[in-house]
Amino acid sequence: MDLPNQSGFQSVIKARNLRMTNQRRQILQVLQESDEHLDAEAIYDRVRQKDARVSLATVYRSLTLFKNLGLVDERNLGEDYRRFETAQDEPHYHFTCLACRKVIEFNAPEIEQKIIPQIEAQGLKVTEAHLIVSGYCADCQRDQTRGKKHADTHLRIPNQTNLR
Amino acid sequence: MDLPNQSGFQSVIKARNLRMTNQRRQILQVLQESDEHLDAEAIYDRVRQKDARVSLATVYRSLTLFKNLGLVDERNLGEDYRRFETAQDEPHYHFTCLACRKVIEFNAPEIEQKIIPQIEAQGLKVTEAHLIVSGYCADCQRDQTRGKKHADTHLRIPNQTNLR
DNA sequence: ATCCCTATTGATAATTATTCTCATTATCAA
């Protein structure tokens, strides 16, 4: 079963005399099979389950490559680590629940149609735009039991107690 | 010479039986005197120049405190470190030049007036929203000599060569 | 199928922003 742009992957790889490795295929496939926003570690975990002897360094290297090839987009959703998802045709933006970490995507055509044009009218050239919204999802507003479940990716337990 | 809300600072500090220390005064003052988006290290440098024997740990601790008190806002402008600025009355957003690192602020009332209300209409509670735009400023589009000057804060030289 | 060039990888050390630890100091109310 081949995935959508596995072929587009091939062509863009060869065009730059890069090499089509198993690791790259696996890593890209994990991204394509997922509708979530995975971080490097989550991708690493999933790739190893499937089969390969892949190193975390290669995951990072491949993500950087895919990003530069336009196959994958990097997202910063207010965490201190980076998430990745396959590049979409339509731009979209992200809401993250501060309690359960669920990520909800949304469109905001005003950004592409009004805000960015206004910025570029001032002589700036825009290459990227991220609208990052955070708050509390409907479930977590209702529940007292906030932060119980952790949607959208695997759990990472931070350290900090510096909240005063 | 007292600064704007140094007094508001006093009251909010006392209200929570926190203590008004020299370090906190100095750090907050650096933020208030600057119209830039400083990172912890830049604040650290400026505070030491002024006078005090302040540790970097205290800068971080104070920034976290000020953020929680609503006196200071944290910004992530696409770098791998965090910037801070005094809390503004009006929301605003940020464009960063990828070449010279200059930061340009702009308003986007559509966000507060249309986009966020739409999100909240779906049952979500929004507590924060950042629109982070990057690209190239007018100067850097013109110049071939991109990346020469480094506006808005001190220089940090990264390591990476992983760009393929 | 074999050779060869070199892009890529795995393992692990290095880097670096931020947080933690804990003994010492300073704030402030009484």
Add this chain to the structure above:
DNA sequence: TTGATAATGAGAATAATTATCAATAGGGAT
């Protein structure tokens, strides 16, 4: 002035990401 304890400084610890480098593997040419 004193006492309780909030806050600090110094440096160790943490953790995500990147660099190093010898070994491996892709793929074009033969």
